[in-house]
Amino acid sequence: MKIKNIMTIILIIVGLYFIFAFRDHNFKRAIDACIAGSQKLEKPMTVQEAKKFCEDEIIGGK
Secondary structure, eight states: OHHHHHHHHHHHHHHHHHHHHHTTHHHHHHHHHHHHHHTTSSSOOOHHHHHHHHHHHHHHTO
């Protein structure tokens, strides 16, 4: 019983580590895709402008 509780706590800690370590992965991929898409507009933005615009849009959409 005691080993089961210890294993549960260890697995929860490991799970939380992975969640917090990789939570920005999808956000960074979305920003990269948005920046790439912005280059195909009629009036392309600079990389810095596109990054700021995309971050504002993605964060604002949450």
